[in-house]
Amino acid sequence: MGADAGYRGRFAPSPTGPLHFGSLVAALGSCLEARRHAGEWLLRIDDIDPPREQPGAADAILHTLERFGFEHDGPVLYQSTRHDAYRAAVDTLHDRGRVFPCGCTRKEVLSAGVPGVNGVLYPGTCRNGLPDGRSARTWRARVQGTITFEDRFQGAVVCDLEAEIGDFLVQRADALPAYHLAAAVDDMASGITHVIRGHDLLACTPPQRFLMEQLGGTPPAYGHLPLAVNPDGRKLSKQNMAPPLDDATPAPQLVAALDMLHQRPPADLGRAAVATVWEWALAHWTPDRLHGVAHRTITPASP
CATH class of the missing domain: 3.40.50.620 (HUPs)
Structure with missing residues (x-):
């Protein structure tokens, strides 16, 4: 070994x-x-x-x-x-402009989004600000760019974040951390x-x-x-x-x-x-x- x-x-x-x-x-x-x-x-x-x-x-x-x-x-x-560590991470991402508040329900996202590799892509409704009359329910990552890495077994992986992943959740409507953030x-x-x-x-x-x-x-x-x-x-x-x-x-x-x-x-x-x-x-x-x-x-x- x-x-x-x-x-x-x-x-x-x-x-x-x-x-x-x-x-x-x-x-x-x-x-x-x-x-x-x-x-x-x-x-x-x-x-x-x-x-x-x-x-x-x-x-x-x-x-x-x-x-x-x-x-x-x-x-x-x-x-x-x-949970304190997850809240601190969301605060850091907010300070760096990498997350935004979202007022959309899951049903609204599913009805307006398009398919992506992890499910339906977020349609961007709140990306540039909450629409009038909406309040924040969740927090989402503001994605951009391409992620590339060499997988130990699967080889080269290239992912266009906006086209394949979309603005994903980092904090849920119940204030719990989303899986990606916690991991x-x-x-x-x-x-x-x-x-x-x-x-x-x-x-x-x-x-x-x-x-x-x-x-x-x-x-x-x-x-x-x-x-x-x-x-x-x-x-x-x-x-x-x-x-x-x-x-x-x-x-x-x-x-x-x-x-x-x-x-x-x-x-x-x-x-x-x-x-x-x-x-x-x-x-x-x-x-x-x-x-x-x-x-x-x-x-x-x-x-």
Whole structure:
């Protein structure tokens, strides 16, 4: 393994339900890449959306990760403890002219916007000032320019922010921070140098890099792993009712995740102890096999 003591990766699940196989693939790839560089692997719980969270889900996630042999460095960071930092970031962006107040409802944006890579683009209604009779409901980033970066697995990425992303939310109508803002602020505060995560979050990287740059930070390097999809092409997710990981049988599920990541584990490795699976994975992790792989279909029999 290489030696890079400055490497800091992270895994940041949301406590909206138990971890599933797609979560395991992302966690495993992220952890193995950090360990390959003799770096740190941090754990963050992205609990900034109370209406979507399930009671007890955060503790269940921690238990599952422990059962599957994951070892994180340092204390767990909970985004619910970081609201002062998010408000300070919005204030900084406001002082620098990079955000503006918006009086539009979600329904109005959906009806007037056009499709973009992350959904419907904001139509610009309040970009140059709130219309008469409107008051601020949310805050939006005032985007401009192009974001370019080299993805560890997917290659060169070029994103025209105005054409593909639009003026995205940084603070919601309920005064909670939007996902992009919270992720950008916490990755900078934690000194994250590398973000390894699923391909479904590739479109989230340009707005997060944009915010980091506007806040005076240096964005980390990114790598987006193959996305586990069902035979019908839908990604494994909580929304699509992906079954939770079985804490009672971690070894075969870890081996299935290694196979998903093109690591070619031995057929009988799933019958070994969890520690043995990790020993093999750390010794044989070959990330170059993932270059250009965006999706991989799993069979219904997979975990």
